[in-house]
Amino acid sequence: MHMTVRGIIFFAIYLFLVTLPLDVALIVNARTGTLANNIAAGAGFLGLTLMATEFLLISRIKAAAQPFGEDALQLFHNIMGVAALVFLLAHPIFMIVTGYPANCWLNPFAGCANQLTISAALALYGLILLIVSSIFRKQLRVRYEVWQIMHGLLAIFILLGAMPHIFTLGRFSNTPLMKAMWTVYAVIVVWVIFWYKIFRPILSWDKSWEVVENRVERGDANTLVLKPVGHEGFSFEPGQYAWIKQGKTPFGIGQHPISFSSDGDVAPGGTVSFTVKKLGDWSGKIVPAIESGEQMWVDGPFGALSADREQGMGYVLIAGGIGITPLYSICQTLAQRGDVRPVLLFYGGRDYESLTFREELDALQGQMNLQVVYVLSDPADDWQGERGFINSDVLKRYLPKQYRRFVYFICGPEPLMDAMEQALPELGIPREKVLSERFGMV
Amino acid sequence: MHHVIVKRFAMLLMVLYVISILIFAVLVTP
Numbered sequence: 001m002h003m004t005v006r007g008i009i010f011f012a013i014y015l016f017l018v019t020l021p022l023d024v025a026l027i028v029n030a031r032t033g034t035l036a037n038n039i040a041a042g043a044g045f046l047g048l049t050l051m052a053t054e055f056l057l058i059s060r061i062k063a064a065a066q067p068f069g070e071d072a073l074q075l076f077h078n079i080m081g082v083a084a085l086v087f088l089l090a091h092p093i094f095m096i097v098t099g100y101p102a103n104c105w106l107n108p109f110a111g112c113a114n115q116l117t118i119s120a121a122l123a124l125y126g127l128i129l130l131i132v133s134s135i136f137r138k139q140l141r142v143r144y145e146v147w148q149i150m151h152g153l154l155a156i157f158i159l160l161g162a163m164p165h166i167f168t169l170g171r172f173s174n175t176p177l178m179k180a181m182w183t184v185y186a187v188i189v190v191w192v193i194f195w196y197k198i199f200r201p202i203l204s205w206d207k208s209w210e211v212v213e214n215r216v217e218r219g220d221a222n223t224l225v226l227k228p229v230g231h232e233g234f235s236f237e238p239g240q241y242a243w244i245k246q247g248k249t250p251f252g253i254g255q256h257p258i259s260f261s262s263d264g265d266v267a268p269g270g271t272v273s274f275t276v277k278k279l280g281d282w283s284g285k286i287v288p289a290i291e292s293g294e295q296m297w298v299d300g301p302f303g304a305l306s307a308d309r310e311q312g313m314g315y316v317l318i319a320g321g322i323g324i325t326p327l328y329s330i331c332q333t334l335a336q337r338g339d340v341r342p343v344l345l346f347y348g349g350r351d352y353e354s355l356t357f358r359e360e361l362d363a364l365q366g367q368m369n370l371q372v373v374y375v376l377s378d379p380a381d382d383w384q385g386e387r388g389f390i391n392s393d394v395l396k397r398y399l400p401k402q403y404r405r406f407v408y409f410i411c412g413p414e415p416l417m418d419a420m421e422q423a424l425p426e427l428g429i430p431r432e433k434v435l436s437e438r439f440g441m442v
Numbered sequence: 443m444h445h446v447i448v449k450r451f452a453m454l455l456m457v458l459y460v461i462s463i464l465i466f467a468v469l470v471t472p
Contacts, residue, residue: 022462038470
């Protein structure tokens with residue numbers, strides 16, 4: 001099925017799930033209460049279904065994620081999480097405005113509070129904690145693995161806390177049809193959590209990988225070369241990534257999304273490589289210490305940044321820092337395929353010495369129709385090439401005449417992505433010809 | 443997919459959700 005059609009179908013299902021409670025509530029139509037009461041009820045329904053569908057957005061169901069790209073779905077998940085909080089905060093505010101006692105509903109320790117108000121209030125406070133800890137994780141210096149556990153447990157706690165509230169209270173929810181509908185939602189959420197945390201790991205139980213090399217690269221990076229153990233492994237579309245995890249079992253936390261840095265056309269039983277820059281606890285301390293022979297788990301491939309999806313008469317690759325990884329994979333794959341189309345790579349970095357895969361890219365320039373333009377922000381005094389950052393002026397100096405018919409891939413830090421997503425349309429490049437991925441998506 | 447598009451689309455959805463809530467509230471209020 002065409003990606004666009006599939007995307008429209010999955011979005012329609014998502015929208016249906018989010019808005020269904022409002023439609024069902026209209027059918028059971030209690031026709032009571034004030035306008036503010038009913039705004040509160042509507043906000044509560046929407047906030048809750050937005051929360052429930054958050055699990056779907058990050059469940060790695062490939063068929064649903066492919067049309068959009070996981071990083072776009074992750075961003076959508078982040079925004080909808082905030083939207084859920086806004087609607088679920090509006091719910092008690094509108095109730096209190098119409099005379100409901102604030103103390104009983106918002107203070108779990110108040111004398112008038114009961115089990116239902118306490119669970120609802122705790123769920124609301126849990127949601128506030130979840131959103132704040134997600135937005136400010138790095139500022140709060142919470143380790144990714146710790147946050148991952150906290151995020152999942154809080155999300156389940158919030159939905160469990162809301163359940164008694166919606167099943168027993170309210171003019172709408174306390175009807176058989178609404179109860180049946182909420183039960184279906186609960187089943188969907190439980191199924192998604194089981195799929196994501198139990199079934200997927202079980203399915204990959206006999207598909208472990210072994211580290212055959214941990215190579216130190218330029219620019220504070222390490223390349224892990226993995227070979228499949230007892231299975232044939234897989235090929236991937238150049239530009240994609242996978243979630244990798246170290247350990248004895250595929251269960252539990254500690255998965256990290258890392259781009260492939262090797263040729264995508266892998267022979268059965270062949271190795272795949274991942275390149276990781278030292279940026280945090282896991283990438284800076286754990287990865288450099290991984291030894292040959294250690295067991296790893298690979299969940300993938302994922303990602304819509306793929307040279308196989310959008311064909312052009314040539315490619316322009318724009319990389320910043322370790323964002324070179326998927327683009328290097330694209331170059332290798334095109335070279336191995338003997339692809340003669342022109343490839344122009346803009347590669348931004350601090351200085352010449354810290355450019356990961358510098359030698360490999362220079363070598364590839366002799367093997368394929370590749371031109372690499374290094375753009376250095378802090379080069380040595382004798383540097384003859386481009387200085388500063390990649391911008392539309394730099395692009396204009398190198399882009400060929402027919403550049404509007406090329407396909408563009410961008411991967412790098414947020415400022416580069418923002419600058420390019422603005423600059424490329426200004427150069428007349430159609431948006432559908434630009435594929436991008438933000439590696440800081442989690 | 444462009445993140446700018448995702449953000450704009452999400453904002454548009456938020457507005458539609460608010461309108462849906464208001465329509466719902468008006469329809470069920472006696």
